[in-house]
Amino acid sequence: MLVLFQSSGVINGYDHQGIERILFETVSDDNSSLILADKRTRRKDPSNDFKYYTGGWNISDHHYIFSVSFTAAPLFAIAAIWFVGCGVSLLLICCCYCCCMRHPYYSKTVYAFCLCLLSLFTISAIVGCVVLYTGQGKFHESTKDTLDYVVSQSNDTVSSLKNVSSILSAAKDIEIDQVSLPSNVKTDIVRVHNMINDAATKLKFETRKNEKDIKHVLKDVRLALIIIAAVMLLVALLGFLFSMLGLQFLVYILVILGWILVTATLILCGIFLALHNIVGDTCVAMNEWVENPMAHTALDDILPCVDNxxxxxxxxxxxxxxxxxxxxxxxxxxxxxxxxxxxxxxxxxxxxxxxxxxxxxxxxxxxxxxxxxxxxxxxxxxxxxxxxxxxxxxxxxxxxxxxxxxxxxxxxxxxxxxxxxxxxxxxxxxxxxxxxCSFVRETLIEIHKDHCPDLNRFSEWVYIGLAMVSVAVMLSLVLWVLYACEKKHRRYTKLMIESAPGSVTIYRQWK
Structure with a gap:
């Protein structure tokens, strides 16, 4: 989710009550590291012979990424099946209904049924686009708010570090009636001043770098979702209109375009499902870290304590x-x-x-x-x-x-x-x-309490909207072809009836 700082391998500190000092040294993962969101992240890992992943939340571990991505495998599989199977099926439908004229008479039942389903799926596509557009906007805002909050906390820490450094430097030059601090204290002040500046500079650099990267990704994701929502809505409406008018050539063009778009949308839906699970894992990990703030965890790669x-x-x-x-x-x-x-x-x-x-x-x-x-x-x-x-x-x-x-x-x-x-x-x-490390704890408590619910809710909105649009347009593609063909057969049947003997009586019964 939010990747802001890098950390060292050793974290020392005082406990929350300040009673005694606790020293944690990361000698091995088995005896010092806390596994975050252990139960939630226990998923099959395709990169490890489909064994269950047991490393907990860790976005820098490729096994975690593979395991959480595997939760979206059904959607990826559907996308592949759709691309191959439905592509062939649509081709066969086009050949059977548009090229073969052995049964030119149309069925009123099929005609009415196709019209009802087409109307239903078009409305579903519109609703899905609305959910997708609304969800992406709210997800972008909630993610941006979370990022801004974390960056603000980091900037406050950097500012406070520099203020302490400035105060210490001012103390070095204080002299009252020719009485000043001892030379060894002045030397220590210079040394600590350099340490503080190094820590503040590193913190500031990492913050700005990762803030820029995350905002760039958010911008690209938002643009992609807006384009998907707009294009899918346009395709759904045009497909409905062209099929109503019986413009088969234009329907076939939209079918080919929609076929590719549905595949891309299903893949994007799977990616957002995995992202939704990562967001949930991260929020659980933050909550567990708050209870064990001085333990070494994978969360150090996102928001570490300041070098002890x-x-x-x-x-x-x-x-x-x-x-x-x-x-x-x-x-x-x-x-x-x-x-x-x-x-x-x-x-x-x-x-x-x-x-x-x-x-x-x-x-x-x-x-x-x-x-x-x-x-x-x-x-x-x-x-x-x-x-x-x-x-x-x-x-x-x-x-x-x-x-x-x-x-x-x-x-x-x-x-x-x-x-x-x-x-x-x-x-x-x-x-x-x-x-x-209470400043990090307070930051994570605030994120878990005020930001995680929105992040989970709106990331879910996005992939639900993508799923609705994908399924609605997927089914509409078939109905566009069927309805356009039935429309063509309806016109042909009408002409046949009007040109046959006793056409008036037959036409009235047909109509």
Whole structure:
């Protein structure tokens, strides 16, 4: 259905509750891989001596493709039988009814019966074309909506990754009163920045590539179905009209055209039946994956979790930078709250005075676990507003000339540090989602809940419409020839009756 990303062979992560780390390594399919939609995909595989396929949902496995395609074998067989057998039959009918004139008198019963059936099958063809046209439109829209949703989720992930990368890069350049992050932390930031950019670039490239390919296929499929619906409707109506008028030559041309079109429509019907089954398999596979999100499955080829090494490093570095920035801010605050004698160094004594500046709450401990804020500590969302009350006016040499413990420059630098820390804190749930793959789970839950019902329903509409049109036009072909011949025999019989002795009495009885 929807093929968007490529994945690696190893998936690590945290469980949904975040209680303990679970490590899955794809060493072998027997002990680590989850077979998706196992019962639903158990079908005979013609490429494996018609043994039952047991590999589960996997669109990259040719055995799965052969097994699901085999569900449409009856339609393909009907198409072959129709093309060969009915072609010969139509030829014989044309010869018997149009060339042999040993029994020129027509049957009123056959004439009326052919007319009724022809009218019925023509109406059926019209209804089938309407179902086909409506179904293809709704299927195209529902598929496009699903694709747009998945692409939107992918783009949001890429955007969030780049935002985290930008915030980390900004943290590297922060300096408060000549105090900055340690050099090893800056080096780690550069390394993680490159990892994030590589992951985001790969994700974006795969998304755009597969989005383009899928939309191209959808466009071609929609165009083909619209053409089939329009041509089959036109053929059905023209065939009915020509047979009514007894235009045998034009009927024969339409018979040959319809013969080929019905064969193509039956084949297309079989393809859509297989597609309908693939859609159903995919929806079941998504639902099963949601219950086992960290297991390695064939679904990784469509929507994998982000590389765990990148997610792990990003989360770790984000917490490290957030912790150190708050510590750096609080160090400056502690220095500003000191009342040193004039003999102290300039960095400690800039004539600060007034109430003590409240410190910033650090949401993390030294080992990067969550910490509860203490009374009097400021939160990220109100720290800069509170600190504005502690800013003094400074002279040309940078010392305070009014009451206050923070210079405007210090306040500005501290505000930048708080904004960066706040940004990293806000992206913590996103980074957690990368680790436990919840963002993929949420995407698949949404697809299974809101998109799969429409995809299943409208793909079924398409192949039902194709089947109706195929059968209706198939039977109409025979009736076109029969009715046109009966029409010809009717005219011939009328002439024979009118030219025979006692033709008036006989003609009245016949009429």
């Amino acid at each position: 090494a990148t997610a792990q490093e990003t989360m770790s570095q984000s917490k490290e930078v957030e912790f150190r920035l708050v510590e750096m801010v609080n160090y400056i605050i502690n220095v500003s709250n000191i009342n040193p004698p004039p003999s102290f160094p300039r960095s400690l004594n800039y004539n600060q005075s007034g109430p003590l500046v409240p410190t910033l709450c650090n949401p993390l401990t030294a080992n990067k676990t969550d910490r509860t804020c203490q009374a009097g500590e400021l939160q990220f969302d109100n720290a800069t507003r509170v600190w504005r009350n502690y800013v003094c006016q400074v002279s040309t040499n940078g010392t305070c000339t009014t009451t206050g413990r923070l210079t405007p420059k210090m306040y500005q630098e501290m505000s930048v540090a708080v904004n960066v820390s706040d940004g990293l804190s806000q992206y913590t749930p996103f980074l957690t989602g990368l680790l436990d």
